[in-house]
Amino acid sequence: MTKTMQWAAIGRLEDIPRRGARCVKNGGMTIAVFRTADDRVFALEDKCPHRGGPLSQGIVHDGCVTCPLHNWVISLESGLAQGADEGSTVTFPVRLEGDRILLGIAAVAEEAA
Amino acid sequence: MTQKLVVVGAGMASGRMLEHLFEAAPGAFDVTLFGAEPRGNYNRIMLSPVLAGEKTFDQIVTHDGDWYAAHDVACRFGETVTRIDRKAKVVFSRGGETPYDKLVIATGSAPFIIPIAGRDLPGVRAFRDLDDVEAMVAAAKKPNAKAVVVGGGLLGLEAAAALRLRGMEVVVLHLMGHLMERQLDPAAGYLLQKELEGRGIKIHCKAQTKAVLGTDRAEAVLLEDGTIYPADIVVMAVGIRPEVRLATDAGLYVERGIVVDDQLMTSEPDILAIGECVEHERICYGLVAPLYDMAKVAAKTLLGEKAAFRPVETATQLKVTGVNLYSAGDFADAPDREEIVLRDASAGIYKRLVLKENHILGAVLYGETADGAWFFDMLRKNTDVSEMRETLIFGQAYQGGGKLDPMAAVAALPDDAEICGCNGVCKSKIVGAITEKSLTTLDGVRAHTKASASCGTCTGLVEQLMKLTLGDAYNPAAVTPMCGCTDLGHDDVRRLIKAKGLKTIPAVMQELEWKTSCGCAKCRPALNYYLVCDWPDEYADDYQSRFINERVHANIQKDGTYSVVPRMWGGVTSAKELRAIADVVDRFEIPMVKVTGGQRIDMLGIKKEDLPEVWAELGKAGFVSGHAYAKGLRTVKTCVGSHWCRFGTQDSTGLGIRIEKFMWGSWTPAKVKMAVSGCPRNCAEATCKDVGVICVDSGYEIHFAGAAGLDIKGTEKLGLVRTENEALEVIVALTQMYREQARYLERIYKWAKRIGYDEIRRQILDDLEKRRAFYDRFVFSQKFAQVDPWSERASGKDKHEFKPMATLSLEPAE
Numbered sequence: 001m002t003k004t005m006q007w008a009a010i011g012r013l014e015d016i017p018r019r020g021a022r023c024v025k026n027g028g029m030t031i032a033v034f035r036t037a038d039d040r041v042f043a044l045e046d047k048c049p050h051r052g053g054p055l056s057q058g059i060v061h062d063g064c065v066t067c068p069l070h071n072w073v074i075s076l077e078s079g080l081a082q083g084a085d086e087g088s089t090v091t092f093p094v095r096l097e098g099d100r101i102l103l104g105i106a107a108v109a110e111e112a113a
Numbered sequence: 114m115t116q117k118l119v120v121v122g123a124g125m126a127s128g129r130m131l132e133h134l135f136e137a138a139p140g141a142f143d144v145t146l147f148g149a150e151p152r153g154n155y156n157r158i159m160l161s162p163v164l165a166g167e168k169t170f171d172q173i174v175t176h177d178g179d180w181y182a183a184h185d186v187a188c189r190f191g192e193t194v195t196r197i198d199r200k201a202k203v204v205f206s207r208g209g210e211t212p213y214d215k216l217v218i219a220t221g222s223a224p225f226i227i228p229i230a231g232r233d234l235p236g237v238r239a240f241r242d243l244d245d246v247e248a249m250v251a252a253a254k255k256p257n258a259k260a261v262v263v264g265g266g267l268l269g270l271e272a273a274a275a276l277r278l279r280g281m282e283v284v285v286l287h288l289m290g291h292l293m294e295r296q297l298d299p300a301a302g303y304l305l306q307k308e309l310e311g312r313g314i315k316i317h318c319k320a321q322t323k324a325v326l327g328t329d330r331a332e333a334v335l336l337e338d339g340t341i342y343p344a345d346i347v348v349m350a351v352g353i354r355p356e357v358r359l360a361t362d363a364g365l366y367v368e369r370g371i372v373v374d375d376q377l378m379t380s381e382p383d384i385l386a387i388g389e390c391v392e393h394e395r396i397c398y399g400l401v402a403p404l405y406d407m408a409k410v411a412a413k414t415l416l417g418e419k420a421a422f423r424p425v426e427t428a429t430q431l432k433v434t435g436v437n438l439y440s441a442g443d444f445a446d447a448p449d450r451e452e453i454v455l456r457d458a459s460a461g462i463y464k465r466l467v468l469k470e471n472h473i474l475g476a477v478l479y480g481e482t483a484d485g486a487w488f489f490d491m492l493r494k495n496t497d498v499s500e501m502r503e504t505l506i507f508g509q510a511y512q513g514g515g516k517l518d519p520m521a522a523v524a525a526l527p528d529d530a531e532i533c534g535c536n537g538v539c540k541s542k543i544v545g546a547i548t549e550k551s552l553t554t555l556d557g558v559r560a561h562t563k564a565s566a567s568c569g570t571c572t573g574l575v576e577q578l579m580k581l582t583l584g585d586a587y588n589p590a591a592v593t594p595m596c597g598c599t600d601l602g603h604d605d606v607r608r609l610i611k612a613k614g615l616k617t618i619p620a621v622m623q624e625l626e627w628k629t630s631c632g633c634a635k636c637r638p639a640l641n642y643y644l645v646c647d648w649p650d651e652y653a654d655d656y657q658s659r660f661i662n663e664r665v666h667a668n669i670q671k672d673g674t675y676s677v678v679p680r681m682w683g684g685v686t687s688a689k690e691l692r693a694i695a696d697v698v699d700r701f702e703i704p705m706v707k708v709t710g711g712q713r714i715d716m717l718g719i720k721k722e723d724l725p726e727v728w729a730e731l732g733k734a735g736f737v738s739g740h741a742y743a744k745g746l747r748t749v750k751t752c753v754g755s756h757w758c759r760f761g762t763q764d765s766t767g768l769g770i771r772i773e774k775f776m777w778g779s780w781t782p783a784k785v786k787m788a789v790s791g792c793p794r795n796c797a798e799a800t801c802k803d804v805g806v807i808c809v810d811s812g813y814e815i816h817f818a819g820a821a822g823l824d825i826k827g828t829e830k831l832g833l834v835r836t837e838n839e840a841l842e843v844i845v846a847l848t849q850m851y852r853e854q855a856r857y858l859e860r861i862y863k864w865a866k867r868i869g870y871d872e873i874r875r876q877i878l879d880d881l882e883k884r885r886a887f888y889d890r891f892v893f894s895q896k897f898a899q900v901d902p903w904s905e906r907a908s909g910k911d912k913h914e915f916k917p918m919a920t921l922s923l924e925p926a927e
């Protein structure tokens with residue numbers, strides 16, 4: 001068994017509003033994919049380290065998102081809570097190829113025999 | 114017996130004199146204060162920022178009704194003194210004769226209007242008092258309005274910059290070869306011209322104005338060379354003349370101004386004169402600093418104490434936000450003079466010192482003016498500068514090889530260095546007041562020393578002094594900033610959005626120098642609201658700056674599902690509506706249905722993906738969004754009222770429904786909840802709402818500023834109106850006033866407390882014109898706001914919001 005990284009094309013840059021987010025369902029997990037004002041793209045599990053709030057629904061500003069439930073501020077790059085709050089959310093690698101967005105998911109796959 | 118003191122002119126000089134008088138000897142005089150303007154003393158200097166929209170008139174009033182009352186001043190505002198009879202010792206005015214024991218003439222000066230054809234046409238204004246400012250502001254309201262300012266001196270340029278900020282097309286006509294030639298040399302004049310042109314102001318130097326053209330009102334200005342500039346308003350700012358008519362008619366000795374001695378006595382015993390109307394040792398003054406000296410001396414003279422007024426040097430600053438300019442002394446070329454010049458084109462800095470035998474005669478600073486006070490201090494003291502000639506121009510911080518540190522520069526100022534030129538306050542006085550009176554705020558220092566309380570350009574210096582004296586105990590942020598992205602408070606931001614005509618969030622952030630690249634979750638929703646409110650027809654709502662509930666028009670729940678609350682107008686429903694709700698609940702398996710505290714039904718636990726379809730179904734039954742999530746109009750609760758109830762006096766249900774149908778969809782600074790009860794038993798709980806109505810036999814009692822959430826507060830009574838139509842108009846106008854003035858997230862009760870209940874009554878109940886204007890602006894903005902967000906989304910708007918971007922299946926494909 002080896003760990004592999006799978007890159008999946010999830011859509012185009014224009015599918016996400018600037019300073020906004022869209023969700024990607026991955027089995028039971030929801031991944032929030034963010035686009036900043038300067039067109040950088042980040043992906044985090046859609047779950048706030050505080051009490052599980054859906055980060056995809058927050059306000060995006062300067063490389064961070066403010067959780068809609070109790071206003072924790074989470075860094076899009078590191079997934080770490082900012083300021084005095086402590087906690088972190090799982091991040092996923094993202095690549096932009098032209099305007100195609102590729103999301104990297106570490107998966108455990110059967111090695112081909 | 115107390116003596117009768119009559120003061121003619123309620124201007125800057127007389128206000129200051131009365132302060133000194135009451136401080137030294139309260140009750141020594143019975144004071145009658147005449148003013149030709151229909152208002153009391155205010156800070157005339159600050160009319161420029163008022164014109165620019167950076168301050169309100171209320172902020173520049175120096176003496177209010179309470180102050181006059183506390184000192185028993187008989188105020189005769191709006192009453193011009195027409196004649197003085199010095200034999201009988203009385204003055205004449207519309208109100209009859211007023212006797213005096215002592216008389217002070219403080220009539221200021223009259224703006225000079227050049228004697229050309231058309232000068233009397235409506236639309237030709239001076240720039241002297243609030244009426245002028247109001248006329249200019251009114252003219253600027255017209256789309257594409259044009260202004261011609263005649264005169265490129267201090268006053269003209271402040272007017273031009275302010276009118277430009279108000280969005281007018283502005284041309285400045287100036288007779289001389291460069292701007293502000295009395296204060297600036299040509300090089301600094303050029304830099305200033307370039308700066309103003311960069312702001313879109315057209316400058317025409319060497320302009321000979323020939324006539325104002327127009328039949329019923331000013332339409333254009335014609336120059337000798339044939340050039341014509343169209344104009345909706347023509348501002349004459351070519352100079353002032355001491356207002357001496359009263360004195361001349363009374364036979365006092367008058368030259369250019371009313372001639373006074375060192376005690377400010379005129380040629381007539383018992384008559385003093387102060388201010389711009391005065392001539393002392395052949396000099397007439399046009400800046401406040403020397404006038405304040407006069408005020409101090411005159412107060413002493415009145416009390417029989419010895420004091421003498423002596424001529425003073427004055428320094429000038431231009432009060433145009435973003436332009437730093439300082440000039441003092443004499444800087445004309447002459448063979449026995451030397452000059453030191455420093456230019457830094459990339460930084461837009463120009464400095465010039467004029468010396469004679471190693472003494473400073475004049476200083477012009479453009480772009481960087483921090484050293485103005487230091488140069489001015491040496492100029493007045495005739496300091497020998499030969500020791501530091503080499504580095505003099507680099508300013509105080511460079512002396513002694515030190516680094517450039519503004520705090521060090523202030524620390525190094527001598528104790529008697531003048532900090533506030535307008536009020537003649539020196540460093541030691543400010544430092545002394547801070548320590549003796551334990552002052553910690555700028556307002557406190559202003560109240561006790563007057564430093565920076567007039568034109569305000571020395572505010573930075575005063576703050577540095579406070580910092581120096583108090584160390585970390587001083588926190589210069591006197592206003593609470595909106596958030597970490599700016600130092601400006603909500604009120605300043607709101608005012609500047611209007612004044613600068615800012616119509617997008619990036620424009621606000623750029624112009625107001627936001628510290629972050631795209632704001633934060635605190636300022637963005639606030640800015641979005643301010644722009645929606647101020648430019649209802651032009652602004653494109655920025656959904657990414659709205660909190661999730663307002664973005665998707667439902668309330669987010671702790672588990673990430675949503676609740677949906679449709680409107681039930683006034684709390685009234687029907688079998689058809691209830692059936693539709695029941696069907697929706699079944700079809701989408703909605704886990705909970707609850708009656709809210711706002712007289713309607715909440716469906717909780719709906720999945721985000723289902724929202725558009727839920728709305729589509731509800732829409733078929735005629736439901737629209739209840740905005741239970743909005744900083745906007747929520748519910749209007751009602752009771753059954755006269756239609757059913759044995760005590761009901763009016764149709765409270767009907768009025769509630771009418772209000773809700775009229776006002777739904779409007780965005781407000783915080784949520785707005787209303788209620789209408791049919792009689793004082795008040796079953797709709799109207800007296801704890803943002804706005805409530807209690808119906809009575811004689812009409813409708815309107816209440817406001819209640820709260821029943823985090824705080825509990827009974828409402829204040831606004832007043833009683835007779836008809837339902839009037840009730841609606843008053844409620845709408847009140848809401849609009851709140852929409853325009855409150856800070857984001859500030860509910861009506863907090864806003865009202867800050868503004869004052871009486872002020873609100875005055876604007877909404879007493880001033881019918883204001884009420885109507887508020888009402889009209891609300892109605893206008895509703896044209897763009899009253900769109901059901903649910904039906905928009907059910908038919909596809911923002912559909913990306915409601916479905917996932919992708920669903921991954923990473924299992925290897927077999």
Ligand code: SRM
Nearest residue numbers: 668676708709710711712713741747786820821822823824
């Ligand atoms: C549903 C309802 C409770 C109920 O089941 O009855 C309710 C539910 C919520 N209220 Fe409320 N309030 C409800 C009536 C009230 C009332 C009573 C009333 O309106 O007559 C009050 C007191 C009156 C007042 O506002 O002054 C009330 C005072 C608050 C407050 C305190 C506001 C304040 O400024 O003091 C909050 C907190 C806030 O807004 O920041 C709040 C906030 C909330 C929020 C929006 C909390 C949130 O941010 O998620 C709740 C949303 C639940 C949801 O998804 O529907 N709710 N809330 C009521 C909906 C009324 C409606 O039909 O629109």
Ligand SMILES: Cc1cc2nc3c(=O)[nH]c(=O)nc-3n(C[C@H](O)[C@H](O)[C@H](O)COP(=O)(O)OP(=O)(O)OC[C@H]3O[C@@H](n4cnc5c(N)ncnc54)[C@H](O)[C@@H]3O)c2cc1C
Nearest residue numbers: 122124125126148149157158193194220221388389400401
């Ligand atoms: C727009 C503007 C900006 C300015 N900026 C600056 C600045 O930055 N720095 C600075 O130092 N100075 C500035 N000045 C000048 C400063 O305002 C004046 O020097 C100062 O106001 C003069 O004070 P005063 O009391 O002599 O006259 P005023 O303040 O003019 O007061 C005189 C009052 O007397 C009234 N009056 C006249 N005749 C009669 C009568 N017969 N009966 C009853 N009332 C009468 C007038 O209506 C007026 O209200 C500015 C002036 C203006 C207009």
Ligand code: SF4
Nearest residue numbers: 752758791792795796
């Ligand atoms: S407030 Fe008066 S009118 Fe309304 S229900 Fe109660 S008793 Fe009836």
Ligand code: FES
Nearest residue numbers: 048051053067070
């Ligand atoms: S769940 Fe995100 S802040 Fe509480």
